[in-house]
Amino acid sequence: MTLCKALLAQLLGLLIAIGINPLLPLYYSSWVTLLILQSSCAMLSSTLLQQPRWWLVIHLLFLPSAAALLSLQLAAHWYLLILVVLILVFWGTVIGDVPLFLSSNPVVDTVSQLITQESAQYFAELGAGIGTVTVPLAKQHPQLIINAWERAPIPWVINIWRSRHYANSHCYRNSLWSCDFSQYDVIFAFLSPAIMPELGAKLKTAMKPGSLLVSSSFAIPDWQPEAIKQLNDMAKTQLYCYRIA
Ligand SMILES: C[S@@+](CC[C@H](N)C(=O)[O-])C[C@H]1O[C@@H](n2cnc3c(N)ncnc32)[C@H](O)[C@@H]1O
Known part of the structure; x- marks a missing residue:
């Protein structure tokens, strides 16, 4: 559906x-004007x-990027x-609505503090x-057991390569929808508003009571956060912290 809307x-x-x-x-009638008009009208449509708003940037x-690449006249391959x-x-x-965006250093620092506060032993990241x-x-936490899931092939390979020196961290190339979440003390997710209702429904019963879910930037509708951490990074990220009842 998302892709159909984008194409339309x-x-x-x-x-x-x-x-x-x-x-x-x-x-005024030139290729450049045509490109500006097309981009503006595509944003309006x-x-x-x-x-979602991030599609406006795409x-x-x-079309301007496609035109710029074409003008380079590279070989077809x-x-x-x-x-x-x-x-x-x-x-x-x-296939799943969630693009790759990277968390900032303040997000990592805050999640690290939460792990210490919670005395967490098991940590999971959904979409790593x-x-x-x-x-x-x-x-920073050599005793912490970290399991992460990432579905996109290239980010997953980079993740595996970057984690190669850390025996306590494993990244699996599975979908987060097929994981067992019952053992984790803290789970971190930075995904998309489109899947938050479905994610909330799954995690509500799948996470262990008393554990902490930290959702970066996107709240779970109808859930009451225990705390909202306002960060001073470029995106003014908010971390929604939910205690599982
Ligand atoms: C917004 S990025 C966050 C990347 C990283 N967690 C960070 O904070 O820098 C979301 C990631 O989730 C991955 N993803 C989306 N749907 C997924 C799924 N069903 N299972 C596993 N990973 C998924 C995407 O490929 C993307 O890399």
């Missing part, structure tokens, strides 16, 4: 731009189709390679990306 927004953007471009005075950059790499990195976006959170935690 791009297509609408293109059709409107093609319609408007010839009406402009000759001086995306808003009307009620896509719509803004999509390079374009195929770029497409394959993008699919292997942003795997979740194509390239190990931005798990690698420093494995280093």
